[in-house]
Every structure is written in C-alpha cells, then in structure tokens.
Amino acid sequence: MIRALLRLLPYLVRVRRQLVLGLECILAATGLSLASPWVLKYVIDGLTTGVDRARLGVYALAVVGLAVADGLFRYLMRSYVIGASRQMEYDLRNDFFAHMERLPQAYFQANRTGDLMSRATSDLSAVRMMVGPAVMYFASTALGFVVAVAIMLWIDVRLTLIALLPLPGVTLGTRYFGKAIHDRFERIQAQLSNLSAVVQEAMAGVRVVRAYRQEPHELARFRAANDEYVARNRGLIGLQAAFYPSLTLCFGLSGLLVLWVGGREVIGGRLTLGEFVAFGRYLVLLSWPLIAFGWVINLVQRGIASWERMLEVLDAPVGEAPHPATRAIAASPVASGRIDARHLTFRYPGAPDDALTDVSFTIEPGTTTAIVGATGAGKSTLVQLLPRLFEPPPGTLFIDGVDVRNQPLASLRASMGAVLQEPFLFSDTVEGNILFGAPDAGDAADRRQRAETAAAMAGVDADVRDFAAGYDTRVGERGITLSGGQKQRVALARALVVDPRILILDDALSAVDTATEERILEHLRGVRQSRTCVIIAHRISTVRDADQILVLEAGRIVERGTHETLVAEGGRYAEMHRRQQLEQELEHA
C-alpha cells in the first residue's frame, strides 16, 4: 500500500505549489471560522452586563468581517486543492492512455475493453477523490477539530469532557455504517447484475422461450431475482434509515448535555452566559469534522484500491525493445521489401496449440503472394506477425534480411500498409479516415487530393461522392453507417495513402462484389509492381494472378505454387477452385 502511494508521489510533486498554497488557506480559514463564536461570547456577556450600541456595531462588523475573510480563504482553498486534483487527474489519465497505446495486442485480447475503460474513468475518479476532496476535508477537519476542542477545553474542561462523551460514536458510526452500507450496496449491485443476466438470457433466447412456452417460467425466474433484489435493498434500507438519524441523535445528546450541565454551571456562576453560548456554537462546528472523518477514511480506502487497479495496467509490460546491438543495422536498410519466414512456429499466449507450425517461405520484393486456406488455418496470424502486432519468436521472420524482432516498431510499421480483417474505422470524416496514417499531408487542397487519389484506387471514390457531404461525411457512431464493402474499401484507401513498401490485405475485399473487386485489382496492378504484396482471400478470382500462392491448413503450408501449377496438381487448391465454379453456377440458376 505504501509502495503504491509512493508511485503517486510524482504526480503530487507536479502540483505541489497549489497543494501547499491550498493547505495554507485551509489553516487560515479554519482559524478564522473558529474565531467567530468567540465574538458571540463577547456579545452575550456584554448584553448581560450592559454594552453600548457602538460596541455592538463593532461586534456585528467583526462577525461579517470574519465571515468574509473566512469565505475568501475557503474560496482559494477549494480552487487550489480541487484544481490540483483535477490537474493530477489530467496528467494521470494522459499517462494511462499513453501506456495503453504501447501495450501489445495480446494484452487487449486478454483484457476486456470495458474493464480498461473503467480503470481509466471510475477508478481514476476515485484516486482523484483521494487526492482532492479527501485531503482538503482531512486537513480542514483535523485542524478544526483540534483547535475547537482546545478552545472548548480552555473554556471549561469538565463541560468539554462531558459534551464530547457521545461523539466518538459519530466517527465510529460513520465508519461502521459507511462500510456496512458499502458492503450491502455491493451485494445489491451483484444482485442487479443477476437480475440483468436473467433478462439478458430470456431476451437473447426469446425464440426458445416462446417455442417451449416458457413465458410463465421465465416470469417466475424473474420474480425470484426481483424478490431477492428487493430483499437485499431492504437490508440497506434499515441501515440507511438508522444512519443519519443516529448521527443527529449523537449531536443532539451532546447539545443536551451542554444545555443541562452548562446551564447549571452558568447558574452556579462558574461559566458566563456568553461562554455557554459560544461553547454551544463550537460544538456545532465540531459536528462536521466528526462526520467527515469517517467519510474521508472510506474515500482513502477506495482511492487506494482503485490506484492499485490502475497500477496493474501501468505495470503491464509493453512490447519488447529491439536488441541494442542490431538497432544500427535495422535503422539503415536499403528498403526493398523482401520477406523471409524461416521455420516459423507461433502460439498465442495462453493457447493450448500452435497457430502456425514450421512455416517457411520467401517473398521477393515487388511480387505478390496470396495465402488461402480455411477459417482458422493461421492466415491472419501470419500477417499479424509481420508488423509485430503479436511477437514472432526471434530468428523466424525477416524483412530485408533483418529479424523483425530487431527492428524498431515505428520504422517497421511505417514500411507497411495493412487492411486487417473486419477493418476498423474511426468516427471521423471519410477524409480523416483515409488520411489516418498521413495526417500531416500538406494544406487542405493537397490533403483532399491525396484522399481522392487513394479512394479512386480503392474503388470507393464514386461512393464517397454520393454521400451528402462527400469526403467531409462523418462515419461511425455519430455519422452514417457504411456498408461492409464501403468500409473495406475506405480501409484499403487508408493503407494506400501511406505509400507502403509492403501492402497487406487480410480478406480485405470479401464484402465487395466480384465485379467491383476485379476493378480494384486492376487499379492495384500498377501499385503492386513496385511493392511487396501479401493478400489473404477466399475467392480464387482474387488470388489467381499472384506470383505465389500458399495454401495453409491447420497452421502448416500444405501446397505452394502459382494458380496454374496448383490447379494442375489437383490438391486442395484445385478442389477449392472447382467448388467455387459450382457455386457460381448455382448463383446464376
């Protein structure tokens, strides 16, 4: 826990000036707010013994003056401390996101997006609460408490001890109730997700429910979950209903003791009426620190737990750095785009079986290689290893003769343009998406020009022009929904814009109809001559022109050759070819 908190220190150091100023303001404000009951003592004592109007005026002005000064310092305190906590939240969130950007794909596979998001948002918020409000309230309440009690002791030791009698109950109560409420709340939340699960199941399986006439049964299941939910809420209700009234009761009892014991002392002349009234006011001022104390402890506990959850992500190792000895070689290759795989065997982290087994091939610069095979044969795995989205074992995969593991990620990936399976577009304009990899491409006209050229090559230019706002049309969540084929073609344009040495198309045109696909391939012919291309496809028409075709099955290369040689061989590729011909005939029936 201490170690975790130490990790937070650098962020606090960055805002130290604000924090220190804030603490100074807390000191000043607390001192001022404790002075005003003392004025009250003079007022009451003055009134009992006789006082002139002018003096009363001075007292009245003193009350207002103290409040104004107090208010000013509280204003500054809040601005400094809470401001500092917001600044820290900002720094921390940036660092958190920057770290996530460096995490390897395997990490995103193993961790749910929703979970990572909640760490970047609600956990971070809990950490901020610990640094901001918790610190502020802790400082001001601890100080307020000590000073108020000191003054009360100074007024009357015995009365103070008696008055404080019921008050430890407040802090203990806040602590106990706070924790118990939190626990029961968790139980309620757990039941809420059970309830949701029941609904989810029945809604997702609505056809089965209806066909087997399980509506009454589902209703009964829901009723049971609903009953339990209400029952757990009842558990909380009892606590909540008792919590605040019992705090009020504790303070009320303190007040009662002051009234009774203090009143007798005033009658006995051991206490002035002014001191009696001021004492009562100090007691009121004590109430807030006592409540806040328990609350602050809960905030800190939650903050630490959340910070530890964030550290789990921040401590996750990022992709490996290249070996220092070979970095020099990698930095200055004569770029050509030759790819070699040598006995490449790969297994996903935590998977029971190899995804690729003993794969070897060479792709000469400027040639096109197609990879075919059934779903799950390892095609996508292979192309994801090239840009090191997943790490191939050292000494198995080489680009321009250099092990990819020894190449800096940035330059390695800069040499490639890839269209992944189910391409991901961002909610941005069409142009923004196409220029995603080359955002700094000159002025507006220049940018548009580049986007259009790439779009034309990817065969999506006409589609984009048909959109209401053309290239400025937003896509995704807040914009229009593109068809699968349009998405793929925009993604293709995006890959072409970066003018890559190696072009990777992973099933990139599967949602595009055959005629359009042929047109696109025609456009690409020119591009392909100056680049190394790796194409994964299911359609024979896409791959038949490739210089080399690799057939993958269960992670192994089982056939290789050109379209003609493979068809002549009569193996799996030939079978696939025949089947597609049949399907085509059926389609036209």
Place this chain on the structure above:
Amino acid sequence: MSTAVDHAAEDVLGKAYDARLMRRLVAYLRPHTVAVAIAFVAIVIASAVELAQPWITQLAIDHDIATGDIAGLGRLAALLLVLLLAGFAAEYVQTSILQLTGQRIMHTIRMQVYAHYQRLDVQFYDKNPVGRLMTRVTTDVDALNDLFTSGVITVFGDVLVLAGIMIAMLVMSWRLALVAFVVLPAIAWVAYWFRTHVRETYRRVRGLIARLNAFLQEHLTGMATVQLFGQEPRTLDRFERINRDHRDANIDSIFYYAVFYPAIEILAAISSALIIWVGGGWSEQGVVSLGVLVAFLQYSRRFFQPISDLSEKFNIMQAAMAASERIFHILDTTPVIVGPARPVRPAAVRAGRIEFDHVWFAYHDDAFVLRDVSFVVEAGQRIGIVGATGSGKTTIINLLLRFYEVNRGRILVDGVDVREWDLAELRARFGLVLQDVHLFSGSIADNIRLGQQDISNEDVERAARAVHAHAFITARPDGYASPVGERGASLSVGQKQLLSFARAIAFDPAVLLLDEATSSIDAATEALIEDALHVLMAERTVVAIAHRLSTIQDMDRILVIHKGELREQGTHQELVAQRGLYFRLYELQYSKS
C-alpha cells in the same frame, strides 16, 4: 457500462414535470396510501423536533438560567431528550417506509414491464437490442425510485421546515424575525444562481465524460489500427485535447462551488450581525429577551439547507420523468400476434399435419423472403428443406410457430389456421431445435426440462440417454445437477447440441422443427449427433432444415427453396435424377468432403 452511444441517445433530459406521466406514476402510490400517510406524519414530527431545539435553548436561558431554576433546567433537558428520541424514531420510520414503499413500487413496475416483454412479438426483439431492454427494467426503474423516495415526499418536508423556522421566529419576535429575513431573498437568489450554473457546467462535464468514454472505447477497440499506422503520438494528442477540455470544465465548475459555500456563510453571518446589532439594541431596551436572541442566532443558520435541497430535487424529477416516459412507451406497445378470443381446437389430439397454402412473407415492407410457397406435410412424414443461405428456410419455421404473421396465404396445422389456434397449444405441438443452442444458467437437468416440472428426473435421464448425452453428463462431477456456465461456456458445441436434442425429446412434441447446426464438430461427436438425430426423428412429423445433405437423404421428401420460392421437391433419388438445383447442391457438398 453499457455503450456510450446508448447513453448519449437516452440521456436527453426533458421537463421536470409532466402532468400526464405524473398521474400515471401517482397511481402506483395508491395501494400504499397508509404507508405514505404514516411517512407524512413522521416528516411532520421530524421537522417539528428540528425546530424545537433553538426554542428550548431560548426557554432555558430566559427562564431557568436567568432565575437559577436548576429543577426547571432538568425538566427542559428531559423534554429535549424525549424530543430527540422522537425525532430519531420519526426520521427512521419516515426513511424506511418511504424506501420500502419505493422498493415495492419498483418491484411492481419491473414485473409489469417484464411480463409485458413475455407477450411482445418476436419482431419487437428484432428492433430492440437486448441491452436496451435490460436498461428499461434496471436503470430506468431505479431512476423512478429516486422520485418516490427522495422526490415528491421529501419536498414536502423541506417546505415544512422552512415554513416552520419562519413561523417560530415570527412567534418569538416578529420584529426581529423581519430583520433576520432580510437575507432570505439573497439566499434564494444565490441558490438559484448556483444551481443554474452548476447545472450548465455539469451538463458540459457530462458531455465531455461521454466524449472521453467514446474516445476510449473507440481507440481501445481500434488500437491495432492505431499501432499499425504508427499514430500513437497523434492519437494521444487528440486524447489530451478532450482530457484538457474535461479538466477545464471541471475547474470552471470549481468556481461556482468555491463561491457558493462561502457566499452562503457570509449571508448567514450578515443575518447574525443584524440580529446582534439590531436585536442587541432591542435587548438592552428589553424589547427582546437574551434567550430569543440566542435562538434567533441558531435559527438563522438553518435557512439555507431546505432552500438548497429544493433546487436539487429538480434534477431528480427531470431524470425520473425521462425514465418513466421510456418505461410507459414499452408498456404501451401492444403485441400484434395474440391468440384469438375463441380458439379453434383441432380434432386430433396429436397428429402433426402441416399445410402451407400460397404463403407470402416479408420481414420488412415488401422484400419477400417467401413467395407463394405451398406444400403439405402429412402427419408422421419427414421432410427436409434445403437451399442456399438466405433462401428463406428458417422463415418457414418462424411462421409455423407463429413468431411472425404471414402477409398472404395461410398456414394450417392439423387443419386449423395457425391464427385460429390458441397460441400456447399451437406451440405445444412443436419441438424446436435451433442451430445456435440457447442454454440458460442453471443445471444440466434444468436445461433439459426447462420450467416444465412434470418432466421427472427419470424422463430427463431417459431423454439424455436416447440422444447419447447421458455419458458426458454423468462424467461431470455433479452429473445432471452440474451447473451450465455463462452461455454454456463449459460445454462443447457438440455437447450443447446433444442437450438441445434431449430437451426436444423430453417435451415429446408431435412435430419436430430442426434447424440443423453447421458448425464443424469433431468426428466422434459428429457420429453421436447423426445417430441421435435418428432417434429424435422417430415417430413424429419432422421438418428439418438441413445443411448437411447426408442428414436428409433418407427423408420422405425434400423441398428445395431458392430465392424464396419452392423450386423442386421429391425424394433424394428423384431430385438427383432431375439434375437441377438439388443435384448441384449435392455435388457442391459432396466435393467438400
């Protein structure tokens, strides 16, 4: 966290008060009149106790302390003790009754919505994503709960306390009360100023949080693309911009809080100062007593709370109105497909004859997926339906179960139009086996018998044995009582398929509807499934959508559906001899192996 989009669309806040919705909501309070009445009484008592304390201070100072009456002071202290305990009890009763009533009402509304879900058409589910339907019975209902527990009724309490303070002060000394009230308009104005600005910045902050979430969601999902194109620095830049806006919006909102609390304190201090200066003078002249002065100083500090609380209630009301609108929208959706008032009963108790009579059907508008389809399946006959993906095969099953209504033509089951059948009885004739097996959380036995309690353990086991599921079930530590994990995670695809067969057998339907699985299964399980299928199809009418032609080769008849039309029918041999569509499909599949 549900998706950010969902939230953005559903977080639109409208009016805080809508008479039409309110009337409907208040109706839910009616069964709880007594509880609500008790809560009201409790609020009145709690408010009174809160008001009494400064009064007792006044009495103590003016009467007992001034005259040195120790016994009187004791009596006052005893009175205060009684009041404190009464206040505690009243507050406890009020909170627990209100919360409890709220929970009961939520329970009722949740049951209503869920029961309505069970009646709504399958088409409704095509249009509404599951996540949204879940939100209606969870988050939305909880928003209503706030309305019942901390909304309407506690507003009453706030008004009561505020009025009580003012009356108490007026009674003690109306002149000094008027002096103290000078700051009231200013307090109200400050509270109003604060609420409007805070609401504004809160909205801004919430919008930015939504943007942060959307950005995170999008870029965590698309991180591979970001990394591939080396756009980490630029993406971080964009994230920083949103993050900065979020920070600045929050810092802006600090200003209002930082001004608000001190401003209220200063106003309270001004009120105190006036009481001291004016009241002190009057006290010298004997117009007001010292005790009244002290009591006033205590009262003047309590003005603010109720005023501030009142404006806070506005937000709760707003959220509740929006939620109730959405809930009522569901409740007001009427199902189209319902059983007739006087259903026709077919003569046969268990027959299973099916007739499609010139059936046309479209899911949307007139994009027909079935065009003029007619065929008859005699009781006990087994037919297979084949065709390419999207040819309309599954639709036939959907229509038989009357999940959807035909556009033209009619479907007869045992001679009676499906629209004239009692819905439950119609569906009881069928057993459905889908390709995506849906399992419910619960035990394996639960998943075979579902909610049908008259299916005994022996029946369950017999069904499982018949489809060769018994072996893998008993291999599990708890046998039939073994839990099925989330979405059946602990079972293989083939095992799930066998369970769904067992389920169909246990229900012993007259007609078996089979939408056969396409997913590849290991050879051993495949053999088991083939064999189980034969058991399953024995002694009943079968309509099987087949993807593997081997399953249906020995069917009594095979229907070939192509682009929504019935193009060929006959036995396997006849169809192969025709050398038409079926033959090509057959060839296609044959060459796959």
